[in-house]
Amino acid sequence: MSTDNPLTTLYKEIDGSKISTDIYLPQSDVSSPQKYPVVIDIHGGSFMLGHSRMVSILQINDCLDRGWIVLVPNHRLCPGVNLLDGPMQDIRDLLSWTHAGHLDEFLRDQGPYRADLEKVAVFGTSSGGHLALSLGFNVPKPAKAILSLYGAVNFSSPLWRKPLPHVDAKLPTNLSKEFLNQIYDQKPIPTDSSVSLEGQTESGVSKGPDFSKPRDAFAFTQIAKGTVLDAIYPTGITTDPQFGLVDPIRNVGRNFPPTYIVHGQADTMVPIDLSRDLLKRLKEEGVLCGMTEVPGEEHTFAAMMQVGSRTWWLQREGFDFLEGVIGKGPR
Template sequence: MSLNPITVLYKEVNGSKISTDIYLPATASSEKKLFPVIINIHGGAFMLGHSRMVSMPQITDCLERGWIVLVPNHRLCPGVNLLEGPMRDIRDLLAWVHDGHLDAVLQEQGPYGADLDNIAAFGTSSGGHLAMSLGWNTPKPPKAILSLYGAVHFTHPFWRKQLPHVQAKLPPNLDSSFLNKIYNEVPVPTDSSVSLEGQSESGGSKGPDFSRSRDAFAFTQIASGNVLSAIYPDSETKDPTFNSVDPLQNVTSEFPPIYIVHGQADTMVPIDLSRELFAKLKKEGVKCGMTEVPDEEHTFANMMKVGSRTWWLQREGFDFLEGIVGKGPQ
């Protein structure tokens, strides 16, 4: 098992070079074996973050279960919209795996093969949404999905609500021309200096740097209740029901098994949104489960301590995945 990933490009579009980190579990075998593949998608309100801004204890847990872990980047909004950018990229990553490109990389890494019949996906916040988005309009959806406080139910009034506790973090009188510099970034970036979880590009949890237009833009949209307009302008005209991008609108009896983990004290994506998703999943007869984590805010995955109550509760989601994709070969 190594926490030093292999990084490869899985896609290039309009100058954006989009990579994924590949983490490999330990193996004592010298013969090729097939390992389940788990896609782990970072959070950041679709506008922030990159592949190194994920919970390393969660990755370690996955590796100890014998899973190959892919942690992809994706293009960041608003230079591209949610459907054509992040969702398209993550769907293309899944296709990249199924088309044999992951196996081509693994051939150089010893006795590892990708078990294409046992692929799962999970993510936090916007990453939870992107994991869920693999459940529809994909030729071969994952066998199971885990959403940790994923963004969902976009027609709910919450998504247009101002958030004073976020507004309080912003410096006064941010200039619109400074904020809108984000639209001139060419090519569209696939990483940013900070994630919504609080990790910085140099490690640690330094928080946003409001001298950077991307950090300032993203937090301004969150504070003012304008995230959806910023990341998916079609919601204002062509797709006001969010039919193309909202997991809640796309749950049918054919949806993959899914587990939800959500903090009860979440002020960024209220737990009631996940509760409504869970209710619809059950109504449609989808194999599903949900763990509510007491006292936890939106970004707890980055801050939880291994062995804490929160650690064991969120781990129920990974146990659910394991019950479907199994453990990797020992």
Template sequence: MSLDNPLTVLYKEINGSKITTDIYLPSTSSASPQKYPVVIDIHGGAFMLGHSRMVSLPQVKDCLDRGWIVLVPNHRLCPGVNLLEGPMQDIRDLLTWIHDGHLNKVLCSHGAYSADIDNIAAFGTSSGGTLALGLGFNIPRPVKAILSLYGAVHFTDPFWKTPLPHVASKLPPNLDPGFLSQTYQEIPIPTDSSVSLEGQSEAEGSKGPNFSRPRDAFAFTQIANGTVMDAIYPDGKTTDPDMERIDPVKNVSAEFPPTWIVHGLEDTMVPIGLSRELYGRLREAGVQCGMTEVPGEEHTFAMLMKVGSRTWWLQREGFDFLEGIIGEGPQTAPN
């Protein structure tokens, strides 16, 4: 199974949305069942953009080389559903799907693989980092360790209502509100979009958004205007108590899983101070944790970094941390 051709399976269906996860398997020469730790890798996109093929394949390969099974899930995209009930719930349901034995049922027909459900970790970039952190609280069985790469957190900070002129400058003038509102009318709620914030696009040769598509224009307009929180909580729910339930910073406790944070010092989309606030809360609670601050890097650097570069080795500290918690694979599965 190559990086270009993962196994794709349905893990959830709701209101017509068919939600899948890609499964990447490490190489094996064993004919007998082997147990492998599992890592969930969650794509970014401000909760409104992206899909499972828009992740760093060198990061996936690094995980496979450590002997881990890697799951890269899709989730429903805001704003047709809010963050708590949509993306966050979908990723939590994926974890339940794994714990309930469904992943192992899939693996039964794919060689000598068995998921070690006692050793599951999660990581993600940008909004994917937030969703990975969401597997550490308000659920019955959290993951064993978490890595957040420049994840969006600390939603009570004034930054989340601050316009970003450098994003606004990329938008065409006078976008029609009716055109933008078409994003709310997509039924069933989509689980993928053709562009992400990581600079990828499905269009051949394209490196950015296509503002003739309502979703691209809508998402970048919210980011530019400082209204992302309004977009991922439609209908004026930004003062709802549920907001407290989505913010990892508000949900740190002594029981929070071991967590590592990686963040670029030059990030203008999710300032590094937000991650520093989370790191401080983790330390105060006595959670096993660490943070790598990457010099010279903006938001979404994971998709642009070169293997072997200084940034590559710095961000790998987070994966080394995960390995220290969930271990390497494989192990011989019991009969």
């Protein structure tokens, strides 16, 4: 299957939002149905930006080479819905949709592919890393293994309230509150945006945000001002100092799935100390875990790395970890 033209199906519809997932299938030389591990790949975008085509095709190809079925879902974007009821619930519903056999129903007309429901793993970048980790707690059947690439965790850290001057410097000076708040008028709640935090656009060309669009302007304003949590956190529980319903680090227990972390040491948007905090918590609970720190890399490096580079090989250690848990698919 060409990664330029994945299969697509709806997995959820709510309040007019039609939520789809892309499906990538590995090459297969078998004729009879075989079970393949499933890996969910969740895009980044600070919970407010991006869509399913804004992920690293290099990472998808690596997964396919390992014989895995890859699902790349969309989810509703904040702030029209909050983090808990929107992105987290949508991704959890995708996992339930898969475990309920609906992926297999879709695949029956696509060749010998069947989902091995005992081997469903997940990874994601940035906010997608957080959503990947959210499949490790408060779900009926957690993911088998999790890979977080510079994922958003430890929301009680003061680092989440820290303004980012290098982002603020890119913002126009004439962004009014009325203009920014147009984002709340988008109905049904969108599941895609024209640009992601990773830098990709709908055409795959890397460029910056379009500040003439309320969503781009709103998202980057929150990032610049250190107010992302105010924009996405569930209404009515903002006084919760531990972010207990949404923060993976507050929900790590001994039964948490095996988890690996990859993070750039030069990350100025989600500082690496946040992932180090998560690693410490995982180790305290005796969870099978590990972490690779990538020297010199900023946030969103997965979108710009080249196959064969040092960064490529280092981040690939996370996928090797997943393979150590779910194995390879049939050849």
